[in-house]
Amino acid sequence: DGGITQSPKYLFRKEGQNVTLSCEQNLNHDAMYWYRQDPGQGLRLIYYSQIVNDFQKGDIAEGYSVSREKKESFPLTVTSAQKNPTAFYLCASSMGLAGGRIYNEQFFGPGTRLTVL
């Protein structure tokens, strides 16, 4: 069954702690993305990776870090430097460049809801 999985579904964190959100895909996609969704704010891009071992900051990267050591995995760490981390976090992937065309349709995981206590 192809798709994107995110874990955990719900996550609670105490202030001052770092937490890591998992994102795995078995779609053989080159590109992966992390978004944050807050009520009334839409989707805001945190980080994205177009290929293994490479990633770029999105619009709101401060207080977050990522790694892309494997094609299928793109974990996101929410650090204690992130001032307001309570949000719904969404991971997505897209095929990327294939046959001379960019396939940028993004497919999303089910999301992780992070709450800071």
Added chain:
Amino acid sequence: QKEVEQDPGPLSVPEGAIVSLNCTYSNSAFQYFMWYRQYSRKGPELLMYTYSSGNKEDGRFTAQVDKSSKYISLFIRDSQPSDSATYLCATGGGSNYKLTFGKGTLLTVNP
């Protein structure tokens, strides 16, 4: 000016109505246009994908792109209560893979 503008609604219609959802965008380099449906507390699901101007139909859904006016639309015919969700438009283009999303329109279809 924001890159993608979308009326947040909320939009409430009776079952069976035709629904029109719209977005405008500012970047003329955008070539790819998508609509996503997001149910409450779930990840967005890709509904429609269009490249450049024109119409695309899939069942009760029609996506329309007018690049001359930088306007994209999603029409839902014979709307059903199960269509109640937030609808997000998204656009992209150029050499990077990023998409720019609208903030979403909350639709409720009443039985």
